[in-house]
Amino acid sequence: MKSILQLWRLPANRSGLSGLAAIVPVIGLALILPTELFAQEVPVATRLEMRHFWHVFIAYALAWLILAGWVLSILKRLRRVEEKLD
Amino acid sequence: MSLRAIRRGALILGFLGIGLTLVFHWMVFFWVSTEATLGISQRIFYIHVAGMWTGLLAFIMVAVCSVMYLWLRDDRLDQIGQAAAEGGLVFFAVGLTAGPLWARLAWGTWWTWEPRLTLSLLAFFIYIGYLMVRGATENRERGKMFAAVIGVVGAINIPLIHVSVLWFRSLHPEPVVARQEGPALPADMLVTMLTAVLAWTVLLFALILLRYGAARLETRAEARALQRGATA
Numbered sequence: 001m002k003s004i005l006q007l008w009r010l011p012a013n014r015s016g017l018s019g020l021a022a023i024v025p026v027i028g029l030a031l032i033l034p035t036e037l038f039a040q041e042v043p044v045a046t047r048l049e050m051r052h053f054w055h056v057f058i059a060y061a062l063a064w065l066i067l068a069g070w071v072l073s074i075l076k077r078l079r080r081v082e083e084k085l086d
Numbered sequence: 087m088s089l090r091a092i093r094r095g096a097l098i099l100g101f102l103g104i105g106l107t108l109v110f111h112w113m114v115f116f117w118v119s120t121e122a123t124l125g126i127s128q129r130i131f132y133i134h135v136a137g138m139w140t141g142l143l144a145f146i147m148v149a150v151c152s153v154m155y156l157w158l159r160d161d162r163l164d165q166i167g168q169a170a171a172e173g174g175l176v177f178f179a180v181g182l183t184a185g186p187l188w189a190r191l192a193w194g195t196w197w198t199w200e201p202r203l204t205l206s207l208l209a210f211f212i213y214i215g216y217l218m219v220r221g222a223t224e225n226r227e228r229g230k231m232f233a234a235v236i237g238v239v240g241a242i243n244i245p246l247i248h249v250s251v252l253w254f255r256s257l258h259p260e261p262v263v264a265r266q267e268g269p270a271l272p273a274d275m276l277v278t279m280l281t282a283v284l285a286w287t288v289l290l291f292a293l294i295l296l297r298y299g300a301a302r303l304e305t306r307a308e309a310r311a312l313q314r315g316a317t318a
Binding site for chain 2: 051053058060062067070071082
């Protein structure tokens with residue numbers, strides 16, 4: 001497979017465009033057109049499942065963050081008091 | 087109870103709580119069956135219920151300590167109450183954040199002003215007030231007394247949260263565990279939920295002990311500073 005740099009060095013074709021320059025309009029078109037035209041349709045069930053997965057992940061991650069925050073605040077307080085007592 | 091005993095108790099309960107929490111996480115992600123209608127999002131239920139239950143238990147502790155403090159005026163009761171209020175807020179915050187994440191998938195909305203949700207949010211703000219009022223007065227003893235009054239009055243809200251689904255029209259389902267006919271949950275879900283509740287209850291007590299220990303040390307440091315000031 002040719003690298004991007006090699007692609008730039010390809011000789012200009014009959015229309016005078018190099019290899020990569022010929023691809024640019026195609027990429028531009030792909031960006032403008034809706035993705036649904038190209039992408040394979042993701043089943044609705046899978047999409048919903050992924051959404052459920054993210055909600056579960058965020059719920060558990062937040063739970064641990066909140067608990068860890070309290071534990072750290074207590075430990076910080078303990079260290080400060082112990083330093084004061086020393 | 088000596089500071090060493092408090093620290094040892096917190097350590098033992100802490101390890102037990104973390105161990106049980108790891109067990110309940112394993113049960114949630116690898117053992118319990120997936121609910122047929124709600125799919126994997128139902129797994130949020132275990133931390134939602136455990137968080138709310140633990141939070142409410144801590145708020146009951148605040149109420150008991152507040153009554154005792156108003157009666158006996160013992161600073162240690164106020165310190166336990168303060169530690170319990172912090173713990174209650176932390177676990178309640180877990181329940182209150184997990185709830186909307188589940189509600190968005192189950193009900194189609196993040197939040198709605200239905201009775202149980204509204205009363206739960208009210209409880210959250212009451213205990214924020216309980217912690218804030220201490221610093222709002224110049225006289226520290228008066229601040230503690232005001233906090234204790236809030237702790238007692240706020241407790242009225244706790245049974246209301248429980249019965250709100252029975253008294254009012256609510257999006258929350260009626261009780262599925264604490265009901266006369268027995269739990270309506272399948273056995274594996276019930277065991278997982280009870281393990282989660284037990285794990286976080288143990289963890290709550292461990293952290294309350296640790297927080298109480300810190301408060302006791304602060305009192306000791308203040309007394310020592312006062313003593314130094316008096317001798318200087």
